Amino acid sequence: MSRDPQTPQGYSKTADSPYKWEMVVDLDRCTGCEACVIACHAENNIRISGEEEAAQGRAINWIRIERYWEGEYPDVKVKFLPVLCQHCDEAPCEPVCPVYASYHTPDGLNAQVYNRCIGVRYCGNNCPYVARQFNWFDPHWDEPLAEQLNPDVSVRSGGVMEKCTFCVQRIRTGKENAAKEGRRVKDGEITPACVQSCPTSALIFGDRNDPKSRVARLKKSERGFHLLEHLGTHPSVTYLRRLAE
Amino acid sequence: MSGRTIGIILGLGAGCLAMGIGLFYSLSSADLAVQDRQPVPFSHRLHAGTLEIACQFCHRHAKYSPVAGVPSLALCQTCHQSLPQTTPGMKVLQTYWEQKRAIPWIRLQRLPDHVYFTHEMHLFAGLTCTSCHGNVARMTGTPRAPTYEMGWCLTCHEQRGASHDCWTCHK
Numbered sequence: 200m201s202r203d204p205q206t207p208q209g210y211s212k213t214a215d216s217p218y219k220w221e222m223v224v225d226l227d228r229c230t231g232c233e234a235c236v237i238a239c240h241a242e243n244n245i246r247i248s249g250e251e252e253a254a255q256g257r258a259i260n261w262i263r264i265e266r267y268w269e270g271e272y273p274d275v276k277v278k279f280l281p282v283l284c285q286h287c288d289e290a291p292c293e294p295v296c297p298v299y300a301s302y303h304t305p306d307g308l309n310a311q312v313y314n315r316c317i318g319v320r321y322c323g324n325n326c327p328y329v330a331r332q333f334n335w336f337d338p339h340w341d342e343p344l345a346e347q348l349n350p351d352v353s354v355r356s357g358g359v360m361e362k363c364t365f366c367v368q369r370i371r372t373g374k375e376n377a378a379k380e381g382r383r384v385k386d387g388e389i390t391p392a393c394v395q396s397c398p399t400s401a402l403i404f405g406d407r408n409d410p411k412s413r414v415a416r417l418k419k420s421e422r423g424f425h426l427l428e429h430l431g432t433h434p435s436v437t438y439l440r441r442l443a444e
Numbered sequence: 445m446s447g448r449t450i451g452i453i454l455g456l457g458a459g460c461l462a463m464g465i466g467l468f469y470s471l472s473s474a475d476l477a478v479q480d481r482q483p484v485p486f487s488h489r490l491h492a493g494t495l496e497i498a499c500q501f502c503h504r505h506a507k508y509s510p511v512a513g514v515p516s517l518a519l520c521q522t523c524h525q526s527l528p529q530t531t532p533g534m535k536v537l538q539t540y541w542e543q544k545r546a547i548p549w550i551r552l553q554r555l556p557d558h559v560y561f562t563h564e565m566h567l568f569a570g571l572t573c574t575s576c577h578g579n580v581a582r583m584t585g586t587p588r589a590p591t592y593e594m595g596w597c598l599t600c601h602e603q604r605g606a607s608h609d610c611w612t613c614h615k
Contacts, residue, residue, distance in 0.1 A: 314558040
């Protein structure tokens with residue numbers, strides 16, 4: 200699939216899909232509660248790592264809350280930044296995959312095809328957001344946790360790279376429901392697990408091609424910025440700055 | 445014997461073994477029809493063929509869900525309770541009914557975990573059961589349909605202009 204590298208929105212302009220899924224993260228609303236992290240783990244069958252594995256950097260999280268301390272005790276402030284795969288329009292992880300396991304979907308999602316992945320980890324090393332994580336071990340769930348695995352998401356085995364999918368299984372269902380009724384997906388009809396679980400609605404998901412969607416409107420906010428914007432990755436996740444305190 | 449002779453014999457032995465295993469798989473001997481023997485000798489040729497019962501009368505989830513579904517024993521009984529037990533198969537069915545036991549049908553088609561497939565959308569797209577499962581009305585027993593491999597799916601997706609995106613079918 201060809202893309203014009205000169206246009207930041209190249210993909211959505213040339214792709215044959217009517218949708219372009221994007222997310223907005225309102226940093227003014229994030230309380231750092233990590234409900235999104237838990238919801239993501241449950242929805243996407245993400246393996247559980249113990250303390251030891253986490254210390255070795257082997258733990259997997261598709262979304263993480265980065266924590267920044269500002270000031271000196273007792274006058275200290277903490278700021279949170281939820282970081283997930285940015286689904287870049289010019290994703291650095293895609294061209295480096297030798298087996299095309301990492302690719303761009305017509306909907307503008309950065310996808311990982313697990314059954315194609317051979318685990319060279321080049322994509323993960325090329326991701327400036329450290330959004331891709333490698334399965335160093337086969338997953339394991341203590342009983343009865345294995346009973347709650349989501350059947351709509353494959354369980355990744357050891358040796359495979361994985362990452363946030365914007366809950367593609369939910370997108371797929373939403374698109375199918377819309378197709379059966381012969382209409383477009385409505386705004387708010389599809390919610391990834393993190394968005395659904397956010398108690399303060401700091402995460403907003405939707406179709407940027409729909410000018411009335413919340414994502415399309417919030418994206419134009421003056422507070423909007425992208426992570427590591429200068430790299431030219433053109434992320435699909437827009438962050439909204441905190442309001443001045 | 446010299447080391448060279450032993451080497452040749454070993455090499456030939458390994459080669460023969462590899463060929464044997466290859467032959468075994470190419471003949472699908474690893475996938476014997478015996479494994480498909482069902483607890484009740486059900487015939488699609490009789491039910492779908494002779495009696496012309498619509499596929500979705502029994503596999504009634506196909507239109508509404510990813511799986512087509514295997515009919516419950518109660519559904520079999522809607523017809524069978526008023527039929528005389530003339531064949532051994534019907535007697536087996538009756539035994540299951542009297543013992544209030546579900547028939548442990550052997551599942552024949554199972555897609556790998558990384559594949560997302562839904563009957564619902566394929567029927568919605570206008571495909572018929574026979575498009576993928578073959579002419580079931582002429583098949584005795586519960587035969588396996590063609591191997592559901594990716595190339596086979598893609599051939600049809602290509603012909604019909606369906607999605608080629610990996611994430612349409614891989615999850």
